[in-house]
Amino acid sequence: TPRTSLALAHGAHRLGKRTDPMMERWRNYGLGQFIHWGVYAIPGGQWNGASYGGAAEWIRSWKGMPKEAYDNLYKEFDPENYDPSALAKQAKEMGAKYMIITTKHHDGFCLWPSEYTDYDVTNTPYGKDIIGPLVEAYDAEGIDVYLYFSVMDWNHPGYRSVLATEEDRSAYESFKEFTRNQLLELLERYPTTKGLWFDGTWDEAWKEQAEFADNLATEMRKKIPGLIIGSRFRPDDYGNRHFDSNGDLMGDYEQGWERKLPETYEDTNGNDWDCVMTIPENQWGYHSDWRGHVKTSYELIEMLVKSVSLDGNFVLNFGPDAKGDIRMEEKKLATEIGQWMSKNKSAIYNCGHIDWEKQDWGYYTQNRVTGEVNMVVFNKPINSVLRIKTSSKISLQKIYDLNDATKIYDPEEISQDEYIIQLGDEELAEPKVIVIKYDHSK
Ligand code: FHN
Known part of the structure; x- marks a missing residue:
């Protein structure tokens, strides 16, 4: 379908992918870790003997819990077992190349000491910065850090979801200034930050802020050149989000794949994208009572591989509890994914899509540097x-088992550009990688 071409002052500022080294690095991560942590970990989805059926980090919006009780939880925030270097080591073992931490979720509670609010870690019994040591620990492991930031803020007095009156508008101006201050503060405090992962930008009030958000993005990029910001941040002149009124992606990658994956490459429009995924159903923050299906490591590995095969990154969420511990189920999955990654990472890192017809046995990924296909x-x-x-004439050089190079598969050409290989009586003990080396000439 042809693009419309409205003149937009605050639409997409670039067509096609960013090709600079920072974005290349992002593109080649493959696997990331998300951490949702805040005072919502204290009730952990429970209040007064009742269990909240929604996402734990949304418990404040539940009529079963008085707002006042929620707003006083910070007085109990004291994660005595918080060990950022243990978290970073676990993420490294899992194979994560980047991580995203909730600096501030919708409730407005800040995990860093913010000059612009009292609703932060400083005023908890814990009393210390959570973010700084985390950034340091992940940096030390070579895992890039991205900061999650919710624009929607249930704590700030000037925050509005709709601007209905003059009073709303003037209150919202103070909220915009606060948002700007906090974002610049974060980037000043944590200058190794590679990008921001925005959320809570769907309100009508924010959708009117095209100019403000665009200018703020420019200002943030002045602080950290190359800073990566996805499509959830700014609206365009007409209040459209993610894609502007001409259908062009706003931001460095598409951020619309939450708890779901594209089916085909066409679904991605050829853009960069990430998928953020929960281990249980819809739970991000710690909920003591996981209901419904809890994904297995093979399900998660399949989602990871599928993401890479369609040119995306896969980001798996963890929700530490009130003490700062990672629950057993999450630890076990991180270990299992890490075991698979340690053997098969070359099919993930630096890999992306190849336009060979997908087959029912699984997914192809192609190494962007060597051209080898997995x-x-x-x-x-x-x-x-x-x-x-294959999608074009190639000459197959060698097909072999990634974890046993002596195991060679003999392709049989059954018609033009179409081959079969035989697995024989080999059992699939786990998802298995077979490498294809080929030349373009035939
Ligand atoms: O409402 C949030 C939710 O709690 C969680 O943070 C997810 C993560 O992508 N984002 C929002 C919903 O889109």
Whole structure:
């Protein structure tokens, strides 16, 4: 469909992907870690003997919990077991190349000492900065840090979801100034930050702030050149989000894939994107009572591989509890994913999409540097045959097991650009990577 071309002052400022080294680095992460942590970890989805069915970090909006009780939780925030270097080591073992931490979620509570509000860690029994030591610990492990920031803020007196009156407008001006101050403060305090992951930008009031948000993005990028900001931050002149009124992506990558994945490459519009995923159903912050399906490591690994095969990053969420501990279920999954990653990471890092027809056995990923193709096999068919159909004429050089280079597969050409290899009686003990080396000439 042809693009419309409205003249927009605050629409997309670039067509197509960013190609600078910082964005190349982002593109090649493959796997990331999300951490949702705040005072909501204290009730952990429970209040007065009742369990909240919604997402734990939203418990303040539940009629089962008085707002006043929630707003006083910070007086109990004292995560005595918080150990940022242990968290960073665990993330490293899992294979995460970047992490995103909630500096401030919708409730407005700040995990860093903010000059602009009293509702922060300084006024808790813990009393110390959470973010600084975390950034340091992850930096030390070579894991890039991104800051999650909710624009929506249930604590700030000037915050409005709709600007209905003059009074609302003037209150909102103070909120905008506060938001700007906090963002610049974060970037000054944590200058190794690689990007910001925005949230809570869907309100009508924010959708009117195209100019303000655009200027603020420019200001933030002055503080940290190359700063990566996804499509959830700024609205365009007409209040459109993610994609501007001409259908062009605003921001450095698409941030619309929350708890879901694209099915095909076409679904991604050829843009950079990330998928943020919860381990249980819809729980980000710590909830003591996980209901419903809890994903297994193979399900999560499949989502990771599928993301990479469609040129996206996969970001898995963790919700530390009130003491700062990671629950057993999450630890176990991090370990299992890490075990698979330690053997098969070359099919993830620096890899992306190749336009070969997808087959039922799994997903292809292609190394962006070497051009080698990985077949990540999740399903072995009853006939043991894996089909490979390329998109153009190639000459296959070698097909072998990533974890046992002596295991070579002999391709049989069954028609033009179409081959089969035989798995024989090999059992699939876990998702398996088969590497294809090829030349373009035939
Ligand atoms: O409302 C939040 C939710 O609590 C969580 O932070 C997720 C993470 O992507 N974002 C929002 C919903 O889009």
